[in-house]
Amino acid sequence: MAMLSDDGRPIFQQVAEKMEDDIIEGRLPEQSQVPSTNQFAAFYRINPATAAKGVNLLVDQGILYKKRGIGMFVAEGARAAVLEKRKQQFYEQYVVAMVREAAKLGITTKQLVEMIMEGDA
Amino acid sequence: MRTFRSQLAFHWHENRKRLLYFGAIVLLLDLWVLAGYGVYEPENALALVMNNNFAAISIFILLITYITGANSFPLLMGLGSTRRQYYWSSLTYFAAFSVAISLAQTMLMAALKLLLPLLGFHLDNAVISYGAMWYSQSATYFLLAMLFFLASTLMYRFGIFWGFGLIAIYVFSLEALRTSNPTLIDATARTLVDILSPHFALAASAGIALICGWLYRSAEVKTSA
Amino acid sequence: MLDYTLKCHQIYKKLGDTQAIHDAAVEFEPNAIHGLLGPSGAGKTTLLHLISGQLIPDQGAVTAGGHPVHENPGIVSRICFAKAIEQAWSEYRVQDIMKFCSLLHPDWDAGFAAEMLDRFRVPLKPKYKHLSQGSQSLLSIIKGLASRSPITLLDEPTLGLDAEKREAFYELLLSDYSEHPRTIILSTHLIDESADLFQYITLMQQGTIAAHCETDELAGQARYLQGSTEQLAPFLGDARILHQESLGSVTRLAWLGSIDHETYFREQGIEITPIPLQKLFVYLTRQEQQISEVLANENIS
Numbered sequence: 001m002a003m004l005s006d007d008g009r010p011i012f013q014q015v016a017e018k019m020e021d022d023i024i025e026g027r028l029p030e031q032s033q034v035p036s037t038n039q040f041a042a043f044y045r046i047n048p049a050t051a052a053k054g055v056n057l058l059v060d061q062g063i064l065y066k067k068r069g070i071g072m073f074v075a076e077g078a079r080a081a082v083l084e085k086r087k088q089q090f091y092e093q094y095v096v097a098m099v100r101e102a103a104k105l106g107i108t109t110k111q112l113v114e115m116i117m118e119g120d121a
Numbered sequence: 122m123r124t125f126r127s128q129l130a131f132h133w134h135e136n137r138k139r140l141l142y143f144g145a146i147v148l149l150l151d152l153w154v155l156a157g158y159g160v161y162e163p164e165n166a167l168a169l170v171m172n173n174n175f176a177a178i179s180i181f182i183l184l185i186t187y188i189t190g191a192n193s194f195p196l197l198m199g200l201g202s203t204r205r206q207y208y209w210s211s212l213t214y215f216a217a218f219s220v221a222i223s224l225a226q227t228m229l230m231a232a233l234k235l236l237l238p239l240l241g242f243h244l245d246n247a248v249i250s251y252g253a254m255w256y257s258q259s260a261t262y263f264l265l266a267m268l269f270f271l272a273s274t275l276m277y278r279f280g281i282f283w284g285f286g287l288i289a290i291y292v293f294s295l296e297a298l299r300t301s302n303p304t305l306i307d308a309t310a311r312t313l314v315d316i317l318s319p320h321f322a323l324a325a326s327a328g329i330a331l332i333c334g335w336l337y338r339s340a341e342v343k344t345s346a
Numbered sequence: 347m348l349d350y351t352l353k354c355h356q357i358y359k360k361l362g363d364t365q366a367i368h369d370a371a372v373e374f375e376p377n378a379i380h381g382l383l384g385p386s387g388a389g390k391t392t393l394l395h396l397i398s399g400q401l402i403p404d405q406g407a408v409t410a411g412g413h414p415v416h417e418n419p420g421i422v423s424r425i426c427f428a429k430a431i432e433q434a435w436s437e438y439r440v441q442d443i444m445k446f447c448s449l450l451h452p453d454w455d456a457g458f459a460a461e462m463l464d465r466f467r468v469p470l471k472p473k474y475k476h477l478s479q480g481s482q483s484l485l486s487i488i489k490g491l492a493s494r495s496p497i498t499l500l501d502e503p504t505l506g507l508d509a510e511k512r513e514a515f516y517e518l519l520l521s522d523y524s525e526h527p528r529t530i531i532l533s534t535h536l537i538d539e540s541a542d543l544f545q546y547i548t549l550m551q552q553g554t555i556a557a558h559c560e561t562d563e564l565a566g567q568a569r570y571l572q573g574s575t576e577q578l579a580p581f582l583g584d585a586r587i588l589h590q591e592s593l594g595s596v597t598r599l600a601w602l603g604s605i606d607h608e609t610y611f612r613e614q615g616i617e618i619t620p621i622p623l624q625k626l627f628v629y630l631t632r633q634e635q636q637i638s639e640v641l642a643n644e645n646i647s
Binding site: 124128130131134135197198199200201202204205206339343 | 361395422425426429432433434442445446447
């Protein structure tokens with residue numbers, strides 16, 4: 001887990017995304033316990049309330065759940081849910097932007113597809 | 122109540138070392154006075170010591186009240202005290218000091234009255250009432266403390282000019298009220314204690330304390346370093 | 347007294363000939379870390395003195411949990427005001443100062459204080475006036491944190507500290523706050539480093555409270571708009587512009603507020619990106635706009 005980036009995106013969102021990354025890459029398996037908000041705050045040097053906000057975001061989305069008195073855990077099916085969400089975001093973040101940039105540079109859709117195939121090789 | 126005791130503990134802790142050095146210096150001075158002058162005027166030996174101590178204690182009172190007014194006030198305010206707490210704990214500490222130092226002095230007198238004849242001093246045979254001596258001393262020193270506390274408070278609140286002005290007034294009053302007396306030693310030894318009966322001293326102290334209390338009600342801690 | 351919500355009710359204070367504080371009204375949410383920001387001379391230190399009771403307001407009042415702070419022993423003893431330089435400590439030794447703190451702060455943690463003295467290698471024997479500025483600041487930090495006071499005020503705590511010690515302080519602040527939640531108000535010029543610490547920020551300008559809001563909320567409303575000067579024409583001259591820069595025919599605006607038809611403008615080619623918190627605070631404290639007017643339009647604070 002690298003430090004948080006300085007790009008101005010809300011910190012609590014970055015915290016949530018880092019946890020999602022860990023879920024996708026298997027560092028946080030389903031049903032495993034997630035570090036406490038205080039641990040997050042200490043690690044990233046941020047306000048505990050902000051860390052809590054990021055965690056609560058994932059709780060609201062059903063990716064994490066709270067076991068009273070114990071802590072936060074990764075929900076069943078969380079990985080699939082996160083992948084689905086990210087695929088959606090992927091389209092908006094990368095594909096739309098790519099198409100727009102390609103249009104700006106005068107690259108046709110056909111050329112774009114060829115480039116993708118080449119990149120994938 | 123707990124905070125009051127903490128504040129008194131603060132004053133004690135703050136002054137311990139000073140008291141120790143002071144006590145040691147005064148005793149040494151007393152020995153020096155006795156050895157140097159007392160041998161020539163044995164009837165006046167006790168008066169000499171009293172005079173010497175009075176001067177030393179007055180200076181010490183000036184020192185501690187000045188520190189309390191100028192430094193302990195912002196210090197205690199910076200540690201979460203109210204003005205009222207500071208005021209009452211300071212008064213208590215001055216009163217305790219006055220009573221304690223008078224007791225020490227009275228006991229010293231009693232000890233000297235017993236010891237000196239054994240060393241060959243021929244003291245006069247005046248009967249000393251130790252109770253009265255202790256009471257009048259306490260009242261005198263407390264009055265002194267209040268006078269200097271007022272000066273220090275004025276200095277803190279209104280600047281050095283007012284503080285020094287008040288001290289100048291005190292000095293002139295002392296001069297004006299001094300009883301004419303052949304030996305300088307006698308005069309300074311007895312001036313305040315004789316001319317003011319202890320009750321009057323206490324009443325005056327109470328009055329001055331009220332003025333200080335009124336001054337502290339709206340005292341503020343300076344914001345810039 | 348369990349509720350320590352600190353509130354300033356329309357405070358006025360004159361210092362000498364200047365109206366140092368006027369019409370200051372703010373409520374500090376309890377058990378959160380608050381950043382008190384503003385250019386020098388804005389009145390941050392004066393406000394902290396008023397909150398702690400060391401200065402008395404000419405008008406208005408400071409309350410904690412609804413009870414007035416003024417001359418209230420139960421409350422005043424539970425507000426710890428740590429200043430970078432303590433004149434009154436000059437002649438005392440460090441060990442005596444620590445003893446005084448332990449006597450007068452009801453919740454003082456001596457063990458924690460000892461740990462910090464050791465960790466920061468603050469010597470016990472020298473008098474305060476003989477310490478370096480860094481050690482003096484560290485001593486104030488120790489007083490502020492070890493007091494565990496329900497309301498803790500820290501005025502420029504990092505004065506004279508090198509980067510390594512400042513980092514250590516921030517870590518210590520966060521971890522101690524996590525374990526012992528309390529209201530902490532931190533006034534600092536070093537917004538770069540400390541922006542991430544604050545849950546709420548209070549911005550002062552010219553002796554009054556210009557804004558008080560949740561950091562996230564504020565950051566969420568801040569955007570850079572970058573494009574050609576013609577593209578940005580509809581935005582120019584608006585009160586919501588915090589800062590404007592141009593390079594050739596390209597202009598960049600720092601914008602605080604909502605942007606209607608954001609997607610439309612993006613498709614037009616205007617780049618809309620978030621503003622990093624540190625830069626946002628810089629724009630806000632630079633006093634280029636009357637922030638209170640900007641935020642009034644946006645229902646923030």
